[in-house]
Structures are given as structure tokens and as C-alpha cells.
Amino acid sequence: MLNEIQQDAGERMNKTIDSLENAFSKIRAGRAHPSLLEQIHVDYYGSMVPISQVANISAEDSRTLKVTPWEKDMVAVIEKAIMTSDLGLNPQTMGQVMRIPLPPLTEERRRELVRVVKDEAEQAKVAIRNIRRDANSDFKELLKEKEVSEDEARKAEDNIQKITDDHVKSVEDKLTHKEDSLLEI
Numbered sequence: 001m002l003n004e005i006q007q008d009a010g011e012r013m014n015k016t017i018d019s020l021e022n023a024f025s026k027i028r029a030g031r032a033h034p035s036l037l038e039q040i041h042v043d044y045y046g047s048m049v050p051i052s053q054v055a056n057i058s059a060e061d062s063r064t065l066k067v068t069p070w071e072k073d074m075v076a077v078i079e080k081a082i083m084t085s086d087l088g089l090n091p092q093t094m095g096q097v098m099r100i101p102l103p104p105l106t107e108e109r110r111r112e113l114v115r116v117v118k119d120e121a122e123q124a125k126v127a128i129r130n131i132r133r134d135a136n137s138d139f140k141e142l143l144k145e146k147e148v149s150e151d152e153a154r155k156a157e158d159n160i161q162k163i164t165d166d167h168v169k170s171v172e173d174k175l176t177h178k179e180d181s182l183l184e185i
Contacts, residue, residue, distance in 0.1 A: 002139065002148060002156040009135040009160055013128050013167040020124040020171060024178050027113055027120075032059040032102050037067070042074070042081040051078060060099065067091065067098040105182075113182050121175040125168055132164040 025035050034057040041048040051057065055069040055078055067082075069075050075096055082091050082100065091098040105113070136157055143153040 001142060002152060005135050005138045006156060006159055006163065009131050010163050012131045013163065016124050016127045016131070017167060017170055017174070020120060020174060023120045024117065024174065027117060027178070027182075031062050032065045032100075034058060034065065036065065036102075037082070040081050040085050042077050044074070044077075051081065054078065063102050063104075065100040065102070067100065069096060069098075072096055110182050114179050117175060117178050117182065121171050124171045128164055128167045128171070132160050135160045 025033070026039065034052075037051050037057055040051045042051055042054055044054050051067070054071070054074050055067050058066050058068075060066040067078060069078055075093060075098070079091050079093055079098060082089055082098075089100050089102070091100045139148070139153045139156050139160075142148045143150060148156075
């Protein structure tokens with residue numbers, strides 16, 4: 001019973017870290033990456049679909065994304081969706097291929113992105129601590145129902161604390177790495 005609670009808490013903390021990595025991947029560090037356009041949706045014959053389902057997106061070089069729609073009709077629709085997004089990008093269309101140059105980040109924008117990254121990391125830490133709290137309350141519930149001894153409950157709480165510390169350290173490491181890549185010129 002205790003092992004199941006610890007295992008569940010560990011899995012949930014791992015999902016929190018995966019979610020943090022996903023959030024970090026959407027924050028650009030000055031390099032072109034296809035995931036930058038993931039949140040953009042386009043109108044495809046009446047339904048809104050992610051841009052990746054109607055076009056091939058690739059990084060041409062470190063500062064340029066290349067978008068190749070699978071249908072000729074989609075060029076204007078994709079171009080409009082990219083321009084109206086909050087990314088501040090202006091695609092250059094050449095026939096059926098769009099090139100999207102990424103402007104270099106200003107120092108002010110880099111600092112702003114660092115603040116966003118710190119907020120994301122703090123939210124991840126709070127989520128991990130909430131998972132620890134839930135697991136500890138489960139241990140206390142089992143202790144109250146006399147299904148485990150006090151020693152077993154205390155040992156389980158210590159194990160959860162170790163798991164929590166490991167995951168919080170992982171969040172800190174990822175935050176440091178992302179801050180470094182954002183501030184790198």
C-alpha cells in the first residue's frame with residue numbers, strides 16, 4: 001500500500017517535470033526550432049488544426065524556419081495564422097515555401113523570458129510539493145485507520161521527501177540550463 005502511494009507520487013512528479021520541459025521548449029532561446037509554431041492553429045476546411053497537420057515545418061538554419069504546406073491553397077491561410085499569432089513573426093512567401101526569419105532577441109526580451117521561465121519552474125515546484133502533501137495525507141490516513149505502523153508511515157514520509165527533493169533539484173537544474181541558454185548571446 002505504501003509503495004503504491006510512493007510510486008504514484010513519483011510518477012506524478014515525473015509528469016510535472018515533463019510538463020515543465022514542454023513549457024520550456026516553447027520559449028525560444030534565439031534559435032529556430034519547429035516547436036515554436038506548435039501552438040498556432042489554422043482553419044483547414046472549417047476546422048481548426050495545428051499547423052503541423054497541414055504543413056512540414058523545419059529549421060533551415062539557426063535563425064530561419066521553413067514552412068512547406070502540403071496543399072497550395074493553404075499558403076495564404078498559414079501565412080495569415082503566423083502573422084496574427086502573438087509570436088511577432090513575419091513569414092516571407094516564395095511560391096509554395098515560407099521562410100520565417102527570427103529576429104534576434106533584445107536584452108530586455110531575454111530578461112522577460114527569464115522571468116517567464118522562473119515562473120514556470122516555481123509552478124512546477126509547487127505542483128511537486130502538492131503531490132508530496134497528498135502522499136503524506138494518504139500515509140496519515142492509513143496510520144489513522146491502523147493499516148500501517150507509525151514507523152512505517154514515518155519511513156514512507158521520509159522516502160517521499162527524498163523523492164520530492166530529487167524532483168525539485170531536477171527542476172532547479174532545468175531552470176539553470178534554460179536561463180543560461182536564454183541569456184547566451
